[in-house]
Amino acid sequence: MLPFYLLTFAATIQAHNQLLPGSCNFESDTCGYTSDADFTSWALHKDGRFVAVDAVMSDDQAGEIGAETGPQRAITGVLLSPALEHDEWSCLRLVYQISGSGSLEVLQRTEGKSFDKPLWNSQAASDSWVISSMDLQNNTEPYRVVVEGKPGGSAGSSVAVFEIHISSGYCLECDFEESHLCGYSNQWNANVNWYVGGGQLLHNNIPKDHTYNNKTGHLMYVDSIYAKTFKEVAKLVSPMTTVPMSGCLSFQYQRSERRGNLFSVYTRDQLGQYQELWRADTEILSDWSETLEEWIPVQVDLKAPYSVQVVFEVSFNSPRGGRVAIDDISFSPEFCSTDTEPTFDPSIASCDFESGFCRYTQDQGMLSSWRRVSVKPNIFRNGDHTTGAGYFLLAHSRLSPRSGYVNRLIGPTLPGNMKYCLRFCYSLRGFNQTDQALAVYLQQQQQSSSQEKVWTQGEKSRGLWITTDVTFQTSQPAKVVFVSTCRSFWDCGSVALDDISVSLGDCELTAGLLALSLPGHCDFEAGLCGYTQDKQSDDADWEWRRGSTPTSYTGPRGDHTTGLGYYLYVEASPMLPGERVRLLSRPLRASRGPQCLRFYYHMYGSGTGQLAIHLRKDGKDALLWQLSGEQSIAWLRATVEYQSDGQHQIVFEATRGSSVRSDVAIDDIILEGGPCPEMKIKATVGTSNEIE
Numbered sequence: 001m002l003p004f005y006l007l008t009f010a011a012t013i014q015a016h017n018q019l020l021p022g023s024c025n026f027e028s029d030t031c032g033y034t035s036d037a038d039f040t041s042w043a044l045h046k047d048g049r050f051v052a053v054d055a056v057m058s059d060d061q062a063g064e065i066g067a068e069t070g071p072q073r074a075i076t077g078v079l080l081s082p083a084l085e086h087d088e089w090s091c092l093r094l095v096y097q098i099s100g101s102g103s104l105e106v107l108q109r110t111e112g113k114s115f116d117k118p119l120w121n122s123q124a125a126s127d128s129w130v131i132s133s134m135d136l137q138n139n140t141e142p143y144r145v146v147v148e149g150k151p152g153g154s155a156g157s158s159v160a161v162f163e164i165h166i167s168s169g170y171c172l173e174c175d176f177e178e179s180h181l182c183g184y185s186n187q188w189n190a191n192v193n194w195y196v197g198g199g200q201l202l203h204n205n206i207p208k209d210h211t212y213n214n215k216t217g218h219l220m221y222v223d224s225i226y227a228k229t230f231k232e233v234a235k236l237v238s239p240m241t242t243v244p245m246s247g248c249l250s251f252q253y254q255r256s257e258r259r260g261n262l263f264s265v266y267t268r269d270q271l272g273q274y275q276e277l278w279r280a281d282t283e284i285l286s287d288w289s290e291t292l293e294e295w296i297p298v299q300v301d302l303k304a305p306y307s308v309q310v311v312f313e314v315s316f317n318s319p320r321g322g323r324v325a326i327d328d329i330s331f332s333p334e335f336c337s338t339d340t341e342p343t344f345d346p347s348i349a350s351c352d353f354e355s356g357f358c359r360y361t362q363d364q365g366m367l368s369s370w371r372r373v374s375v376k377p378n379i380f381r382n383g384d385h386t387t388g389a390g391y392f393l394l395a396h397s398r399l400s401p402r403s404g405y406v407n408r409l410i411g412p413t414l415p416g417n418m419k420y421c422l423r424f425c426y427s428l429r430g431f432n433q434t435d436q437a438l439a440v441y442l443q444q445q446q447q448s449s450s451q452e453k454v455w456t457q458g459e460k461s462r463g464l465w466i467t468t469d470v471t472f473q474t475s476q477p478a479k480v481v482f483v484s485t486c487r488s489f490w491d492c493g494s495v496a497l498d499d500i501s502v503s504l505g506d507c508e509l510t511a512g513l514l515a516l517s518l519p520g521h522c523d524f525e526a527g528l529c530g531y532t533q534d535k536q537s538d539d540a541d542w543e544w545r546r547g548s549t550p551t552s553y554t555g556p557r558g559d560h561t562t563g564l565g566y567y568l569y570v571e572a573s574p575m576l577p578g579e580r581v582r583l584l585s586r587p588l589r590a591s592r593g594p595q596c597l598r599f600y601y602h603m604y605g606s607g608t609g610q611l612a613i614h615l616r617k618d619g620k621d622a623l624l625w626q627l628s629g630e631q632s633i634a635w636l637r638a639t640v641e642y643q644s645d646g647q648h649q650i651v652f653e654a655t656r657g658s659s660v661r662s663d664v665a666i667d668d669i670i671l672e673g674g675p676c677p678e679m680k681i682k683a684t685v686g687t688s689n690e691i692e
Contacts, residue, residue, distance in 0.1 A: 020166040022084045022092075022145055026051050032082035033147075033164075038587070039078040042149070042161075052160035053077030055100070055151035074150060077159070080109075081145040084166075090136045091171040092145065093183060095162040098125045101152025102159045106134060109144045112592035113673045115520050116146050120242055129162055133171040133183040133239035170331040171239050172249065172310060175211045176218045183239035184220070192234040192316060197221040197325065210252040210295045210327040217327075222314050224261060224321030231315050236326070238310040240270070246343045248336035249302045249310065251329040252295040255280060256322035262315045263324050265300065267308040270509055274311070277302065295327065299336040303343055305504035346420060349411045349480065349502035352386045353393055359412040360500075370395050370409050370482075370497070385425040385465040385498040385560075388600070388636035392498035395484040409497070411480040413445055421507035422480060423469040424500040425563075428457065430493025436485040438495050440470060445477040465498070465635075466563040469507040520671030523561040524568055529669075534582035534651070540575050542568045542583045542654075542666075554605030555663035560635040569665035572607070575656040584616070585650040585671070596676035597624075597640040597650060599669040603631040607659030611666075613640055614651040621651060629657075635667065641676045 024031035027049045035041040042051045055075055096104055103123040107116035120134040149159030165180070174182035176196065186194040197206040198218040209217030222234040255263055263280040278300040302310075314324045335342075351358035353372055362369050370393040375383050384392040395407040414420060428437050440455040455470040480502070486492040503510045522529035524544065533541050546566045549555030551573055559567040570581045588595075601611055612626035625640045650671065654664040 018167070020084075020086060020090055020168060022081050022086075022166045023164055025049060025163045026161070034080050036078035036080055039076045042077045042079045045160075050160045050162040051079065052158050053149045053151055055102070055153060055155070055157040074153065077149045079147040079149070079161070081147075081164075083111075083142045083144060085142050086136060086166070086168075087138055087140060088168055089138050089170060090166055090168050091173075091182075092119070092134050092136055093163075093165040093167075093171070093180065094120075094132050094134070094147075095129050095165070095180075096122075096132065097129050097160045097162070098122065098158075099127075099160070100154050100157030101125060102157050103150045104159050104161075105148045107146040107148065108136070108139075109146050110139070110141050111143075114588045114591045114595055115671065115673065131180055131183050131239075134242040135171050135245075136166070137243060170245075172241065172245075172329060172331045174238075174329045176209075176220055176327060177211060181220075185237050187235035187237055189232065189234055191226045191228050192222060192224065192232045192314075194220050194222045194234055194236040194312075207254055207325060219325050219327040220312075221323055221325035223323045224316040224319055227316040227319045227321060230317060233313060233315045236312040237268070238329075240307050240309050241304055242307060244306065245302065245304045245331070245333075246335070247302060247331055247333040248299055249277070249329070249331055250297065250299045250336075251312075252297055252327045253280070254295055254323075254325045256324075260317040261321040261324060262313075264313050265298075266311045266313060267302070267304060268311050269306065269308050269506065271506060273506070277310075301335050301337065301340050302331070305343070306506075306509045341415070344415050344418065344504070346414065346502040346504055349414060349500070351500050353384075353391045353498060354386060361410050363408050363410070370407050382427065382463060382465070382634040383632065383636070385427075385467075385635075386637070388632065388634045392496050395495040395497070396486050396492055405486055407484045407486075407495075409482040410443070411482075411500075411502075413477050413479055414474070414502070416474050416476040416478065419471065419473045419505055421469055421471055421503045421505060421510045422455075422500070423467065423502075423507070424482075425465045425467045425498045426457070427463060427465050427496040428493060429463050429496075437493065438497075439483050439485075441481045441483060442472060442474055442478045443481050444474075445479065451481065462557065464558045464563040465496075465560075467499075467561060471507045520669075522669045524559070524566045524667060525561065528568075530586040532584050532586075534584050539579035539656075540570065540581050542581055542652075543571055545569055549663045549665075551605075551660055551663060554608070554661040556602040556604070556635065556665050560600040560602075560667040567602075567665050567667040569602075569663055570654040570656070572605075572609075572656050572662035573660045577609075577656055577658055579656045581654050581656075583652040583666075587647050587649055588644075588671070590644060590646045590648075591673060593673070594641050594643050594675045595671065595673055597642065597669070597671050598637065598676070599652075600635045600637050600667045601627070601631075602635050602663075602665040602667075603627065603629070604633045605630060605657070605659075605661035605663055607657040607662040608664065609657030609662050610655040611664050612653045612655070613638075614653060615642055615644060615648055616651050617644060617646055617648040639676045 105121040106119045109116045151157040198209045209219040211217045265278045266274045373394050374391045384390040438457040441451040444450045454472045484495045548557045559565040608630040610628040613624045614621040
């Protein structure tokens with residue numbers, strides 16, 4: 001499990017880069033790291049200098065873990081650092097190994113908060129030690145690093161940590177003087193690769209490094225001497241950033257160019273998409289052996305709203321393409337140039353229409369327009385998507401249709417040369433043909449007549465709120481335009497629009513970022529998120545489902561998150577009146593201040609019983625919120641504020657009503673610290689009966 005050559009990792013830390021408290025090589029002790037007593041203990045292996053949690057179990061235990069309750073009884077080890085006070089930005093590097101199967105997660109725990117902030121996680125098994133990096137943003141409050149290891153159920157599985165290495169500065173920064181190279185790695189090529197130079201190694205013609213300006217310091221270089229085919233490419237890849245970062249990336253380079261090499265710097269996101277940041281000039285430079293070995297400084301602006309890697313790429317056209325060297329990569333949160341535009345805040349194009357149209361406008365000359373309406377939710381009418389009782393936009397009235405009219409909703413201007421993720425919710429009713437019911441265009445700012453269609457409606461929503469997302473990029477400043485067209489009286493229906501949000505980057509990437517920013521969030525799309533069934537006092541189970549429930553005239557027709565995803569519900573048919581089903585959150589820590597629970601519930605059916613929220617502490621339940629009887633055919637939002645000075649759990653309890661039409665569903669749970677935001681929404685019956 002422990003290749004010998006990797007065990008030298010900690011031994012070569014240079015004195016110039018002082019390690020911060022919280023660092024540990026586990027050579028003789030755990031440096032103040034302790035195992036959480038509520039979980040499996042991490043074991044210190046002194047012979048190999050690492051800590052691990054193993055899937056060691058008896059035959060009886062193995063049978064239990066493989067049973068239906070397996071996910072609840074899986075082995076988990078939680079390792080806690082001593083209290084740390086790093087008020088400046090720092091970088092945590094973790095050397096770890098997942099053998100067999102399992103997962104490892106690193107979180108940040110601040111006292112007085114019920115939830116840990118996720119920093120990084122992995123489920124990728126490895127036959128050797130692996131290095132990962134994560135940025136620790138400047139923090140005014142003391143915190144602890146939490147390392148959570150979960151070995152898989154298969155025999156021999158284990159999760160081990162060899163070293164935790166915390167240093168000041170950003171994870172992108174590196175002078176290549178330490179053996180771990182700050183997590184930078186060479187993307188292996190058969191012929192050309194990046195190598196460590198300096199340190200009085202064999203290559204005497206390698207220049208002096210930039211850090212110390214001598215032959216003992218280290219740098220990274222790539223040489224064309226082994227290039228065999230046209231355009232051989234060598235890539236030096238930084239660790240993946242773990243937080244949004246904007247600022248100035250700096251580095252030093254030397255480059256010789258006899259018959260040609262190209263030196264470029266890119267960012268690469270988690271989808272493998274590249275974006276060029278900088279390219280070296282193409283003028284002919286002398287060979288290192290004929291120059292004064294001058295290092296050339298480079299500064300380039302970096303805007304990374306989501307996780308990216310920085311890639312230093314050199315391509316050669318022949319074995320005589322020369323060499324390239326780099327050293328002293330650094331980062332500053334200030335942009336290199338004062339002329340650089342600040343990172344654009346795309347939230348100016350987001351709107352839930354609770355307080356108006358935000359920055360959206362309509363064409364004044366149009367005969368028809370989007371109207372902002374509110375519906376008092378009941379058993380016949382869907383409310384808005386935001387809360388179930390708020391406002392949304394409505395186009396086309398079946399009471400006054402005009403043949404061939406168009407509704408256009410125009411968003412604010414978005415800067416060009418950026419990638420955006422547009423998310424919104426829509427609902428259609430009454431359209432025979434839906435190809436023109438709703439479409440999204442990009443309107444160039446300089447050419448108002450130039451429009452590019454980026455999305456068109458293809459899903460029959462059946463009156464459901466459907467959430468969709470669109471990734472787009474524009475070279476010029478542009479506006480997002482929502483267009484609904486009604487061609488004839490017989491084809492015309494109504495279109496509802498709500499909860500528009502715009503963020504930077506690809507939608508696939510921003511979705512992952514959202515999940516990290518809300519550690520207490522669960523939309524049930526990937527499972528139960530650590531929620532468990534109460535087996536002791538339950539008469540049945542909460543069921544995981546998508547689409548409509550089996551019994552007619554009760555339950556939702558789709559989930560709240562997207563309309564096409566998953567939710568949890570209680571199927572009343574096999575239960576007796578008064579029987580209960582309970583869902584427990586994972587244990588939550590005490591907090592100094594208030595906590596906020598928000599979730600969506602669906603209580604539709606003539607025999608609907610009751611939904612209650614309890615706070616479970618020391619084996620006793622305290623009622624926080626409850627609702628009885630049929631409420632609406634729509635998803636409604638509930639907000640519950642509470643406080644607990646000890647470890648506790650949140651319990652969702654549904655009670656079966658008088659008949660089988662008693663299904664109760666929940667979705668989109670958010671638990672977060674701090675008081676609940678005030679939402680002053682007055683549900684009024686507007687002129688919105690057309691959506692029926």
